[in-house]
């Protein structure tokens with residue numbers, strides 16, 4: 430009994446030293462394709478699914494005040510982003526337009542739209558390939574369903590012109606917003622956190638085996 434009391438004193442101290450007394454670790458991402466139930470005012474668009482230069486879907490209908498959450502697919506080997514454009518220049522940043530910057534696979538970011546007029550966007554990634562020229566464009570609230578086909582065709586005729594300046598949190602009827610809680614667990618760092626947890630758990634298990642092995646030998 431006395432040995433067990435000693436173990437009860439040692440173990441919490443050890444566990445505390447490993448950081449378990451701090452904030453709970455983020456829940457690791459399991460799959461970017463897992464269906465998630467979203468509020469009706471939230472739309473999710475995947476970037477780079479299948480490691481392609483695509484938005485999935487690449488055209489959506491949304492109401493004023495709706496949130497569009499963008500998630501870079503974990504299937505992607507490239508970083509992607511969303512930059513507001515003028516449909517007449519599909520790979521050029523709209524003056525005063527929204528610019529997300531580039532995000533890594535597994536990351537989620539979001540915008541709120543404040544109008545129902547057509548809004549067009551492109552991916553600003555240019556290295557090693559220019560994604561916009563590969564057709565990585567998006568329309569929110571297209572005037573016609575065929576507009577996305579025309580925009581993709583126009584983007585593919587652009588040569589070395591995917592221009593974006595620096596991240597801008599506001600644009601034309603667009604403003605960056607926080608990621609809805611239903612999607613926030615898939616934000617960045619999931620895989621790294623997961624690896625850290627696994628390593629820590631393995632170390633703790635080894636420690637426990639050593640402790641109890643020691644006491645067992647002593648008894």
Ligand SMILES: [Cu+2]
Pocket residue numbers: 477482483508509510552553554560565
């Ligand atoms: Cu891209």
